[in-house]
Amino acid sequence: MTEATTTAPRLFSGSHLPLALGVIGLVTLSAMENRAVGTALPTMVREFDALGSFGLANAAPNASFVFALAVAGLWSDRHGPLRTLRLGAITFGLAQLLVGFAVAMPMVIAGRVLSGIAEGLLDVSLLVLVARALPAVLRPRMMSLISAMWVLPSIFGPLLTGIITEQFGWRWVFLGAVVLLIPTWLLLQPAIRQSQNAPEPERTAEHAAELAASRTALPWAAAISVALFTLTLTGDHLATHRVLGGTVVIVALAVLAVAAVRVMPRGVFVARRGFPSVVAIRGLGGAGFTGVSVYLPLLLTLQHHFSPSKAGISLSVTGVFWAFGSWLQGREHRFQRVNVLRTGLALMTVGIAVTSLLAWTDASVWFGLSGWAIAGIGMGLSASSLSVLMLDLSNAGNSGRNAGAAQMGSVMSIATVVAVTGTLLALNAANPQPWVFGTIVTFGAVLTGLGLLVAGRVRQGLE
Known part of the structure; x- marks a missing residue:
């Protein structure tokens, strides 16, 4: 057996184990929250007598997610992934608390907006952390696990959410995610310390120009969020407002096309x-x-x-x-x-x-x-x-x-x-x-x- 074989890095051993477990935990929490809403939301809108807000609650995180991605990419490259990761985890916890303790539908919608922001911040910062903390040979398996952690909640999430909603109430779907966030975050600490000790990447003139372009693109990312939000809402009501709705759809698509070219x-x-x-x-x-x-x-x-x-x-x-x-x-x-x-x-x-x-x-x-x-x-x-x-x-x-x-x-x-x-x-x-x-x-x-x-x-x- 060769030395190369005996020293081949493994994802679930040694210094890489905490990172793998922490990433899996955060992705699973985010995915479970994302998939669970579809099961819990009908009960929530009935309880708050706000059936008309169903579409808005579904569209809100998609719109905020796009803008959060642009911000997360800029921050992660300028300051490293850790600041973005921490903010994403805090925002995720606040979103779950806001929905879990909601007394009216506007609080739920606000929590959903924060959920979209948290998902964008976490998705980008985790990928950057993986890129910096893992050798290239282990990245395919890490990406495979991240993908699987989104698929499995799609299978079991609705059933688990239904049981929790029926037995304990829908609020515990979100409050339980906050409780699980704490040990998941602690698992990431060794990888975070390792990333903090890593040398900063060399900043070239090309990188500075790319960062400047990213800052310029932020308003266009905001325009994309507004356009997507508008498209989602208008499409649901087009059958009853065809002329006005059709006009709004065309304008939103035009804004989306122009902004997409910019970002x-x-x-x-x-x-x-x-x-x-x-x-x-x-x-x-x-x-x-x-x-x-x-x-x-x-x-x-x-x-x-x-x-x-x-x-x-x-x-x-x-x-x-x-x-x-x-x-x-x-x-x-x-x-x-x-x-x-x-x-x-x-x-x-x-x-x-x-x-x-x-x-x-x-x-x-x-x-x-x-x-x-x-x-x-x-x-x-x-x-x-x-x-x-x-x-x-x-x-x-x-x-x-x-x-x-x-x-x-x-x-x-x-x-x-x-x-x-x-x-x-x-x-x-x-x-x-x-x-x-x-x-x-x-x-x-x-x-x-x-x-x-x-x-x-x-x-x-x-x-």
């Missing part, structure tokens, strides 16, 4: 080789997959007469396949990272195309859902691979901005696609025909297919 790295919209292609693919793949997953339960309920619980369970199972794909990505294999990405995007495209048969034909429901399971494996492979490639194409001086840009591009793409497809559904809400759902699902396959075509440009940036 995204140069070359993203033409998929320039290297990091811009990573951002483009993340946006295309995320929008394609999530844009389908949002409407699939409704398709199963309306067109195939599934009960709501049955539709939800059938889709929760696909989380297992996402986790499986993410696990495969983290394994040691002989394939290059870009080839893993291509495989994931190909599986997503084929899987979503098969899923579209649920709308276009009378094919077996379980055959269609098998396609969705394939897409889940592809999403697990591609999402984690994109995170690894993002870190590989970044350095200590720009990893924060790159992480923020990659996530911001994904969030913008997903929110825009959901808003546009939601508008299509709203215009046909009285009697949605199979072609409506068929168009939505097929569009998702087109987006992931475009991502597959762009994947080769990532390899060119690595050469």
Whole structure:
């Protein structure tokens, strides 16, 4: 046995163990809170007699998340990840306390806004901390675990939240997260001390220019948040206010387009080789997959007469396949990272195309859902691979901005696609025909297919 073999670093041993456990804990808490709201929110709006605020409570964190990503990327590169991480943890705790002790719906909405800010701060700072504290060989497995920690709450979160809500009340869903935040934060302390002792990255003139550009982009990030918030609200009411709503949607999309050009790295919209292609693919793949997953339960309920619980369970199972794909990505294999990405995007495209048969034909429901399971494996492979490639194409001086840009591009793409497809559904809400759902699902396959075509440009940036 060679010395290289005996000294190979491991994620769950030695000095890397506290970081791995702390990151897993924080990501799991954030994911559980994110997924639990969907189960608890109906009870909350009924208790506060505020059914009309349901859409607002759902849209609030998405809007604040985008702006938080821009701020987190700038702060992490300028001051290191620790200040941003601490602020994210504090904001997360305040958000849960605000919702947990809410006496009226405005307090809940304010807490949801803070949740979006906390998620943006934590997501970026944790990625930067991983990039600085872990050797490159361990990053794929860490990205795989981070992805899995989002998938598992999607499977078990609704059930656990339902039990807590029924047995103890919905407030303990949020107050319990505050209690768990304390030991999770303590687990991160060794990694935080290690990061504090690490040498500061060299600040070049290029880095200074990039930081200045990031500061200039902050107002545009705020404009994106407002535009996404407006799109979400308007799409829900377009059927009853078509002229006014349509005008607002067009204006919001125009603002979003102009602002996106200002905040995204140069070359993203033409998929320039290297990091811009990573951002483009993340946006295309995320929008394609999530844009389908949002409407699939409704398709199963309306067109195939599934009960709501049955539709939800059938889709929760696909989380297992996402986790499986993410696990495969983290394994040691002989394939290059870009080839893993291509495989994931190909599986997503084929899987979503098969899923579209649920709308276009009378094919077996379980055959269609098998396609969705394939897409889940592809999403697990591609999402984690994109995170690894993002870190590989970044350095200590720009990893924060790159992480923020990659996530911001994904969030913008997903929110825009959901808003546009939601508008299509709203215009046909009285009697949605199979072609409506068929168009939505097929569009998702087109987006992931475009991502597959762009994947080769990532390899060119690595050469």
